[in-house]
Amino acid sequence: MPEEELSFLRVARADELADGGTKLVWIGRRPIVIARAGRDLYALHGLCSHQGNPLEGGAVWKGTLECPWHHFQYNLATGENVYPKRVYPLDAQPHLRRQVRSLRTYSVRERDGYIEVGVRTVARTRGHRGQSSREEGGQGGGRPLT
Numbered sequence: 823m824p825e826e827e828l829s830f831l832r833v834a835r836a837d838e839l840a841d842g843g844t845k846l847v848w849i850g851r852r853p854i855v856i857a858r859a860g861r862d863l864y865a866l867h868g869l870c871s872h873q874g875n876p877l878e879g880g881a882v883w884k885g886t887l888e889c890p891w892h893h894f895q896y897n898l899a900t901g902e903n904v905y906p907k908r909v910y911p912l913d914a915q916p917h918l919r920r921q922v923r924s925l926r927t928y929s930v931r932e933r934d935g936y937i938e939v940g941v942r943t944v945a946r947t948r949g950h951r952g953q954s955s956r957e958e959g960g961q962g963g964g965r966p967l968t
């Protein structure tokens with residue numbers, strides 16, 4: 823079984839994302855929203871759990887990202903839904919359970935003027951289709967694992 827490694831891939835120039843800004847990027851077929859809150863960067867699954875709309879353009883405030891469509895809110899660091907999950911009891915609103923799933927989070931960093939998101943890829947090994955891990959997990963439609 824091939825080993826996995828965390829690879830950081832450039833997804834945007836750092837100056838594209840002002841404080842409070844969000845941007846939807848794609849790594850392969852994976853949508854990821856990156857957000858800046860002050861000096862901190864965050865990366866989460868890019869589609870809202872409510873109706874699957876993109877989270878780009880959402881408000882970044884008080885440690886959360888608010889979906890621009892119907893105002894669901896997610897903790898930027900953990901991806902946990904904080905609204906409506908913390909407001910409406912799920913026992914009384916069972917249809918909400920699926921809609922308030924947490925968003926997956928990703929490692930993200932700023933290097934050399936670019937924002938990079940970490941994804942797991944197949945480690946570079948000889949004889950594995952002769953490709954490097956960057957080729958498999960890169961922005962060119964590779965095969966990130968997670």
Ligand code: FES
Pocket residue numbers: 870871872873874875889890891892893894
């Ligand atoms: S699609 Fe995000 S709150 Fe409805």
